[in-house]
Amino acid sequence: MTKKKKPVENSQQTASQIADLMLDKKALDIQILDVRGLTTLTDFFVICTSESQPQSRAICNHLEDEMLKEGIKPWHREGFEKLDWVLVDFVNIVAQIFSRESREYYDFERLWGDAKITKVIDKDTDNK
Template identity: 65%
Template sequence: MPKKKKITPNPSGSQLHAQRISELMLEKKALDIKIIDVRNITTLTDFFVICTSESEPQSRAITDHVNLTMKTEGHASWHTEGYQYLDWVLVDFVNIVVHIFSKTAREYYEFERLWADGTITEVQDEV
């Protein structure tokens, strides 16, 4: 009888890209970064990556850094919304949707509560 191989979970491409986006957010000092896996509860997207920004210039820097780096790495975003206001910026990569909130908007919309049925992973800076 052949031995059974132990199968270890292999992260999907979307999951790896969500992790990469969270790293890019950390590089621009974003706060309270979370990855929400919503694959089992919606067909809209696979993951949300959310963070809080302390200022409009920081929101712009995070958005630009994520967009430019992901595009350079071969994963251009499909659409960006809210860039002109910078209170809540949404960057749509289709399988991943990025949300960059001001502190006020993050508290007001309670985004994690809306998607609480998803699997929420807090991203920590390893420094």
């Protein structure tokens, strides 16, 4: 099975949608990394921090369920056994759910330091 990329203009919108789905499950420190031009693996990484294994599982399941409703099926998923770093590959967008410890240890933003990074703000809590 080969990976099929969707049109680039939809990738940014889908990345934002994935970030919103992460917010639905109270994910923390959500960031969208635009890696177009830096790698051919994907267009965007959407990363977040989870406070527990059940929350990581809930975020992952929510992403998969809601994206399937949009007709977007994950191409690959890994890390679901340990839940300290879960990766869900939607081809143009790769969602990554980190535990606090794994997020600090891997310092993913530093690894992709040349990427354009957009911090996602929870509008519901930002207004309180």
